[in-house]
Amino acid sequence: SRTFIHQVPTAMAESNEAQPRMLWRRRFAYITIVFLIVLYAVVSNFLINKQMLKEFLDNVPNDYSQPVADALRDLVSSVDEETSTDEENNNGSSDKKLNILLLYADDWRFDSVGYLNPEVHTPALNRLATEGMLFTENAVTTSICWISRACLATGQHYARHQTIDLSSPVPFHKYWDETLFAKLDPVPFHNHWNETLFAKLKDNGYVTGMVGKWQPGPMRPWMFSHMNRYGGFHYQGENHITDMNERDALDFLRNKRGNGDEPFALFVNFFAPHHKDGSKEQYFPQKTTEHLYNDKNITFGPTCTEEAWEKMPPFFTDTNDGRVRWRDRFNEPSKAQMMIKNYFRLISGVDMACGKIIEELEKQNLIDDTLIVFTTDNGYYLGEHGLADKWYAHQESIKVPLIIKDPRMNKDLIGTRNDKLTLSIDLAPTMLQAAGIDIPDRMQGTDMSQLYQFKESGANANEAWRRSFYYEYPGIINNRHHIPVQALVQKDFKYIYWPGKDYEELFHLPTDHYEERDLAWNGTMNETIAVILEDLRDTFKKAQEAAF
Template identity: 45%
Template sequence: MSAPWINKGSFAFSLPVCNRLICFCLTFALVGSGFNAFAAEPAAETKASERPMNVLVLYADDWRHDTLGVAGNPIVQTPTLDKLASQGMRFTENCVTTAICGVSRACLFTGQWMASHGCNGFSAFKTPWEQTYPGVLRDNGYYVGHVGKWHNGKFPAEQFDFGRSYYGRHWFEMPDGSKVHVTQRNENDALEFLDSRPKDQPFCLTVAFFATHAEDRSPLQFLPQPESMSLYQDVEIPVPDNANDESFHRLPDFVANEANEGRNRYHWRFDTPEKYQIMMKNYYRLATEVDSTCGRILRELRSQGVLDNTLVIFTTDNGYYHAEHGLADKWYPHQESIRVPLIIRDPRMNKDLHGTTNEDFTLSVDLAPTILSAVGMQTPSSMQGRDLADLYAGDREKSKPWREEFYYEHPTIRDKNFIPRSEALVRKEWKYFYWPEFDREQLFHIATDPHEEKDLANDSAHAAKLQEMRARFKELKDEAATEAKSS
């Protein structure tokens, strides 16, 4: 499948060339200056409707669904992303199908559950490259870039026209001896991609931020840029009601012990009030820095006259415990771990929908088919997600019913005492957990117990519900392991 706008002579891999200096400025300065990345674009010679749509994926790390001002967070400042939501749609029940960096990224690229793409941690996924969204786009004439975190085995630089992968640290020493923060490096590379890209080709750029992921080897964990340290100085970060030992000991005993890695990281970050404030303020500073970089990237798109012909997606790889249940990090099927932000700004979206929210279950596996459908490409049959445009650009009455439940899966990491395998059937009102290595079931009534504190699995009053969900869980688990699904 090819299009008349393909320039077959422009597929040479782009070598790193530092040809510009990018100045760092703070979000609070950005807000005060009246900066607007979404102002009307300069006039373009070619009408947007006559040009192939571009794609920008802004992919942050370790942000849960409420790490956004527009989501009601009273502390964190995310003006760019709040504005992006006002120019598109925000999906409030968006979830990942596996809440860990490597597997979730494989789900993003392949549109598949872990059981199908075969990445059970941080190795390369087994799905052929030509069945991923960057692979399909590049094969069909797109100039394709990836900057930042990869975490799926060796970075396949040869599969990108512009590819740079780095993560794991917040500060990097560059060849010239200077030190640059990972988020600033993401920004520099993204802007270089946009500056150097062939202007006669459509493009797809994935900006894979490392922030707000902790630098695990540092006792400070979260290391923002010095200019950000004045942010949040005079605020008190609220501590969740269930960030306590009582909640921790309500977990199954194979999680509620000091050998569990979620508990270990809780002690790194959250086990004293003073430590909690330091860690959370630095975590939010990292988030605001990502928001600022998103603003500069969007501003560059606007200055080039292509923002209003670009599908913009902001999302993250997994949620995050902010000490809820006495845990830190992610992995398990609790709401804090599996729910993540999703904002889509699609040029095809009716303006009446701008600034609205959608409460359907949308998933990480939906993004690859959504991207390909938006630009008119055929979705590989291997992709298991659905085109989200059905929720905002199609006729809902004519579309097949949207999902009301989904299967969640997470692999064992290292061994069952470190991070045990977990699975779940997730619905709006109910959630069924299964811990395969311990043959343990849990049942939660989310509607009345949103923090998942009261396990009803052994309550005879809910025996019928447990049996029904157990059976449906097995059906969805089998479906997730199918290698292909007709589009």
Template identity: 45%
Template sequence: MIASWFRKVWFRLVTPVFCLSVFATLSLGSQAVAASPDASSEASATPMNVVVLYADDWRHDTLGVAGNPVVQTPTLDALAGEGMRFTENCVTTSICGVSRACLFTGQWMSSHGCDGFKPFETPWEQTYPGVLRDSGYHVGHVGKWHNGKFPGENYDFGRSYYGRHWFKMPDGSKVHVTQRNENDAMEFLGNRPKEQPFCLTVAFFATHAEDGNPQQFLPQPESMHLYQDVEIPVPANATDESFHRLPEFVANDGNEGRNRYHWRFDTPEKYQIMMKNYYRLATEVDSTCGKILKTLEEQGVLDNTLVIFTTDNGYYHAEHGLADKWYPHQESIRVPLIIRDPRMPADKHGSTNDDFTLSVDLAPTILNAVGAEVPESMQGRDMATLYDVKDASQAKWRDEFFYEHPTIRDKNFIPKSEALVRKDWKYFYWPEFDREQLFRISDDPHEENDLINDPAHAKQLAEMRARFKELKREAASKSNGGS
């Protein structure tokens, strides 16, 4: 591979046209395999661009193409038809700040050191935007940051804002946060240097609630006609019985998940209002994604751009009598992932994959796709193996992973939780209470029947306890950016 400093020198100092020609030749030669014969001739001639569409508080099934009978997401449904949708994609920590640190660093929380909303400890040059900028890319970030002070000096184009759905602009006008995301993304795409490859991360604030506002979800007026005549189905386990099957340190009104349930879901009328507005926010994000993709097409670069849609964490829609995320249940940890990769073989377009892919896989996947050097600190894996761009026989894909979440404020507010996640079994551990849970997901997908005290599963429990400890150690193996 070409050293990142060498690429940087070429891009910054050599004439643009000559530089691109040299970089394309060297970069393509450094990739593990040649580009797919289905890729366009343009994609094989110039460095690949990267666009990451990164939404908020949006779980795996909030997509029409995922079978949701209500939400309208035509752009993302079409994107899935042009790429691959990963149906068992999960986050390794289900909370805004930490999950974003996992995205940028390709590391578990135990290694990047962000256990809330502070800056991660991994050096910037070991993040995917850092590597790409050092490699000569024009790098932009639009929208939510949530990892301490936004490091604007590390971007060629940086606009960070979140927390509200409506912003008052300097000229006195008001703009919705998703429209602001769109405006800034369009400015980046319109003004980017045409001689450089680019990377843009659009970090939407939607569908996150506006905390503290009694309305919670505030879509744009033109979206209010959507879902007016629809009855949103209420989950079967959005009940007090399910809530009280949770450990007592969660199943109480002092827990923030229950507190937010009361904000949003504790009456049938409130549930309908909140969920309709939540889905309206989702459709607005979908619309903005459509405009970004259309601009890429109009600029003639869509077929040479790696496009990724995913989100920072899942979301309870009142399941278990809870709201928001944090805990290791399926609703909280499973998130959508769609990848449209110009190298992807045509027979993979519109397909799905049910392997465990993780938030930490995105950074190494991005860097490998463009032929950049992947830092040794990154713990994720290149997902291109799963769509035949790389030899799938090189290594067996994971069939389990370690989940971790920090304490937020104190153990009564949001307690620390950990888990060993498999498709057929899941082991929970609540460290501050030394409490274990065991669920057989294959028979109990809603995680209602805790088998921890069932002697029939003692052997299964012992094996998972031991494996859990191994994976927990591995998650912390690259702390502070070390190798």
């Protein structure tokens, strides 16, 4: 006990001596923390969460660093005032990776939607257009399902990715050692698949889902985090394929998109409104849409005439596949009405599914963190120029709908229309940019967010945006019923070249919206047109070279 008595005062003395040192250490630590916060705020241009900073400062003891804390609060307040106007106009400037939802339909032309054609019932897409931006001049670079889907995946023209061989009556995939899906075995990872939109997202931490139609190449289990691939036609037993698309998309959002810590990207690939090959009825809508359009007489376009067919180039014959399909669908008025109504019913069914998928995002409070894109793989002739289906270079075939709803969109641009020449190959760069992922050098498209994200930069981007683009359809080798075609498309002129025929067409779109008056061959050629045609030939060759 004597030892204990002597130790107590010694310990107390040591404790008393340590207290000032501990106090100064605490003070130094608090001041250091505040200083580092100030430095971080300045260097990062105050892109930290200001609310969290204010809460932290409120907890700093007043007797340690009140002057510094007050100064920092004043500094944060001044930044709030300076940026308030920008934040009012810009709905999102966060660096957070956006979720991505791509709603991708089939054989759906640009004007088969209610916001451009009131005869078509698409309330969900109409609403999406009012909450986002509608691109009225959007087009594909090749108008056929499988090539167009490969163009979307790669962000490249067909001339570059060369994924599909059309030399067989049944398309198959070639050049595996050179093209997009080369060396699909995941080891080694030296292949072009890794440069596609889908692979880049998955490799950068996204939970990826693919539902429905695929087509641009073979699939492997490791391509997507979750996938449910199926094609076929409108009914799979008792199940309509659009209902299946909706069901599997909702299942991914509810059960497979992860725990919420990682972003997700869901690709919903609708089969509708694609027709059923070899069937007399062609289009088979869901029962939930069969009542639509019963009291309507659908209006057909002004070039749905024999006269328009006769104006087609002389190598278009009755055996052309587009003409054969026209006879299957539109050669009699009553048949034409049945076909187009069922086609529109399929569209309305996809619209309903899109509405329910977007509604699920709202229910899960994901809508403000998700980039939503609606578009389609190619346009569609509904009897125009005496044709059905797609492939060729008329507006009905190459223009497709595009709606983008982006949380970052400037609020002054929400609900507006953009008439720039946007393309299907722009979608991959746009989605990768939203994900904060570097765009591969071989992608030829351009990030479209610059057209809408900030008002000032959007104006500059609109001014510098492309003024023409190259279109191509390679046809099917040794099949004279599919004719290869190439084109240079501008807002004023469209130059069409048929390479196998060495045949040219020239249309002035502002005065010939339906492409009925060929200025190159209809006897109106004059010196002015000759100069324009020569200039377009030169521009066409440059665009063609750039596509490779």
